């Protein structure tokens with residue numbers, strides 16, 4: 346299968362902090378790739394490089410064989426095709442849920458208000474938030490806010506969805522409702538790249554799990570293999586620490 | 594780790610200071626004495642004030658009743674002091690009988706009375722000062738500074754002047770709101786190409802925050818016509834003066850308010866920008882729809898503060914010849930040798946600035962309450 350999202354020797358540093366050190370990774374269309382690894386290993390950074398929130402210093406990132414890193418890239422166009430959802434939701438607090446979702450389709454894609462709201466309501470209905478459309482984000486639970494944030498990303502009709510630890514800020518009982526949506530998206534064939542600490546979930550939905558270590562993909566493979574029979578000592582150490590924390 | 598000497602709780606330790614009873618009596622006696630002194634001072638200053646009143650009939654009766662009420666109310670201070678002493682002695686007795694817990698409760702009451710003495714004393718001393726101030730020298734302060742008969746006789750003239758202050762304030766405020774936002778946004782233009790514009794904005798803010806408003810007014814309102822700067826020169830002299838004053842105040846206050854805007858824009862967490870940019874919104878769109886609306890909400894209190902300052906500083910235009918309320922009051926003062934005109938002008942400003950101040954405080958408190966409630 347041809348790679349849909351490709352990382353080719355990607356280097357990224359913050360000053361002297363060399364975070365990504367020649368990272369290679371291929372994501373096929375309809376793949377769900379889970380990035381795991383210790384805190385600070387660069388999972389968020391990697392995702393933020395894909396949609397141009399962080400510039401990279403060397404190497405290349407391609408989507409559908411088109412270069413999306415470096416100079417001469419129309420980042421606003423790129424971001425219409427690459428949706429991202431953050432750990433901290435980042436809904437706009439001064440807008441209702443509906444306006445949060447319709448803002449970008451209207452201002453960037455030029456949809457009329459009626460069309461944008463119609464599509465937003467369809468999305469909200471699907472994720473079970475239709476009755477919250479006119480509420481402000483601070484009236485919603487964390488799980489509802491994160492679902493609204495996913496709807497906001499989906500409203501742009503992205504080809505790839507980046508999910509950065511989207512359940513890490515949630516109370517445990519709210520995690521399931523968010524994961525259910527991701528599961529559904531995976532079943533529908535959405536290409537997704539997700540950083541996560543939910544190993545059980547990674548094992549269930551991922552087509553590929555990658556351990557990031559020292560700025561590279563230290564080991565990757567299908568979840569059943571990587572979790573059951575890790576080859577790399579780094580992977581083993583990481584999985585041991587996860588088990589000690591009671592998360593696997 | 595069974596019974597190891599280094600287990601966490603034993604390392605944490607458990608040393609606390611011993612509890613004992615401390616008598617509030619010395620402080621209570623001090624409070625009682627202070628109360629007596631304050632009440633005496635207040636009575637004396639009321640007596641001075643009374644002797645400066647040259648009224649008869651009903652006026653005298655009303656004054657006397659009010660004065661008596663103040664003197665009697667002043668007795669509340671020594672009363673609280675005596676209650677403090679009584680409670681302190683009761684607490685001491687309880688402590689000697691070994692009822693330590695009860696003793697502490699009563700001692701607490703005694704201290705509470707002591708605090709009342711402190712609060713009431715400050716109020717009482719302020720009142721005593723005011724009665725003395727307005728009563729001294731046979732009431733000179735009242736006749737020279739606060740004789741409402743003078744400004745009352747020229748009320749239309751003064752009101753016409755104040756209308757100029759209010760117009761200056763309102764026109765300048767609207768222009769400043771837009772102009773300062775522009776400056777603040779220019780200061781945030783990203784990239785190397787934006788650097789010269791950013792410097793320009795920084796230079797403007799530094800310069801005009803650094804020059805006294807009065808000098809800017811002099812230079813613009815006096816200087817421009819003298820130097821034949823072809824600005825607004827087609828207008829009548831009076832209107833040209835007005836608009837040049839607006840320009841001068843806008844230059845000064847634009848710099849202040851630009852800084853207020855900037856602090857507001859910078860207070861919006863970068864994750865909001867990241868989210869907006871991730872949705873494909875451009876930098877200007879992100880500012881327009883996401884950052885500025887949130888920032889403006891946060892800066893309303895400091896913005897109102899600056900506008901209170903602006904409202905007061907419209908008085909400066911009197912120096913450059915605009916016939917505002919201060920200028921007119923100065924002219925009238927010169928005719929009648931009485932400063933009550935100035936007090937009248939002060940009252941006019943208070944009528945606007947005090948409600949604005951109260952409103953600002955209300956907004957600040959409401960925001961603080963909402964923060965505590967965990968909203969945004």
Ligand SMILES: Nc1ncnc2c1ncn2[C@@H]1O[C@H](COP(=O)(O)OP(=O)(O)O)[C@@H](O)[C@H]1O
Nearest residue numbers: 359362364383384385386387388389390391540
């Ligand atoms: N904006 C930034 N500026 C400077 N350093 C950063 C920034 N973002 C991330 N880093 C650094 O990059 C490293 C990787 O961070 P991150 O990608 O957030 O890790 P992860 O998501 O895997 O926990 C960390 O050392 C972090 O301190």
Ligand SMILES: [Mg+2]
Nearest residue numbers: 388389390510
């Ligand atoms: Mg992260």
